Amino acid sequence: MIRLEEVTKVYPDGTEAVRGVTLQVAKGEFCVLLGPSGCGKTTTLKMINRLIPLSSGRITVDGVDIYKVDPNDLRRGIGYAIQEIGLFPHMTVGENIATVPRLLRWPKERIRRRVEELLELVGLVPPEEFSKKYPAELSGGQRQRVGVARALGADPPILLMDEPFGAIDPITRERLQDEFLRIQAEIKKTIVFVTHDINEAVKLGDRIALMREGRLVQYATPAELLAHPKDGFVRDFVGADRTLKALRLLRVREVMEEKPPTVEASKPLAEARERLERLGVNFLPVVDREGRFLGWLNRTNLRPEGRVAEVMTPYSVLATPDTPLNEALSLMFESAVGNLAVVDGEGRLRGLLTFRRLHEVLRESYREEGQG
């Protein structure tokens, strides 16, 4: 656990980079320090591993004041990742990753095994091949993976990450973020992560510490930050589209209508018409005998005779229960009927996502603020 108490940094010229920041990061929690450039987030991060000395206040790691330990011992116990330019260009990927284990004088064989394990973890396979390469032989995304692997070198319980994905193109960045979330779910480190990108913060953080001019403005979960910004600055920073950003935090399974009415493909159209009228809807999802989703029955396509399968519109898009809501929303606009079918791994219909349902859910979480 990391605790910052009234942490302040004043430079000799009088600039106050950080003023009285107090926050706590629980064990295994992913804390994002977020804010515009010059807000003191990087300074705050670097004070945790003593790259920047404190002016006043106190920082403890697992209850121990960081100024009671030798700085190099402290740093060897805290993983540190910065942008890919921080790799040592004259060392191979393997040597880079082995930096801290070597400082800790691990036996050679243990280091070798650890390097391979980490390369596999960050998806640089085969490890024997990547281990021998030099940073200049890798792409930006691969270098960043090495940076993460290097920070994890000696399996430290804490990771400090300073905009590690900042210099990467947006597509690769998304992928690295997804991978990193997967890795974090596995290794459960206590992480302090600096970024100026609200989307990255919302996607990665368990909690977001939003900073401005050296002060901590709001420290909250992403959902809380988006739903209830504390003041105008937070509201502006998270953006006018904060409702849409919040969608990313929800999964389809939390919002979908479960067990929606369906119609079987083999049924006669007359029966289908009756069902549509009884339910008062214009569309019905069409399934096969095993409940697998096939497409949509549109009221306007009904004919006096025949079977559902003959007039049904095959589906163009699908979601799974784990699809983030922001992606689901985008799919809904692509869908021919505006509703989205949610299927499981076997293709069986699990639920339905409708605009009406989406509206209800969002209105609910933002109601409080609307009244205020």
Add this chain to the structure above:
Amino acid sequence: MRRRIVFLVLLGTFIGLAIWITGIGKLGIYSTFTGQDLLRETGVHLKYVGLGELIAIVVGVSLGVVVSRPWAQRTRLSTVVVGAAGMGQCIPSMALIALMAPILGFGLWAVVVALFVYGLLPILRNTYAGFRSIDPAIIEAAQGMGMSRGQIVRRIELPLARPVIMAGIRTSTVVNVGTAALAVLVGGAGLGRIILTGVLSRQPLITLQGAAPTAALAIVLDFLLDALEDRLTPKGLKVKKSQA
């Protein structure tokens, strides 16, 4: 490849000249130096350059490391030291050697110290430049992972700055091969003795008999140090960027 051809042609020309003049033997009342003389003076010449460079490398690299520390840059020590070393080079080489003699006595040490002063600047300047050219993010990463100052210098900064430092050593050496010919002015020997003999006896061929091996020596040392520079450049700095 072309470099290598130029190197061989030049080297062949100078060595050929020296051998040819040595073979002439008699020039009127004068006689040319023997092959043995040439080898001996070349050896002495090499000793001057070697000793001077050795001290220049030790002092230059150490000073370079010191002045590239952040505190030295904050306190402007870097500017002062690099400036002072620059002044050493501003003094004409002939005057520098001549000034050393009254201080250190005639002979070996006057020559070696003059060569050290003269060869220091390129090494110091390149060491400083080599250290300064390292991306601060690399140093910060090393620090953030818990490397001590000494470990950062040895494992990170020196290897990364090595190619630039080596280039400085090469420049310094090649310049000093020429400067060492002035050793004869303060009672030293070396190839300068042959050159001076030629000048005093008005025998241009004898002057050439000393000048040609001097040039050959500079070319050979330049070539060898270039090869060494390449060997000492970390592999990771030589690999091509992949487009992956």
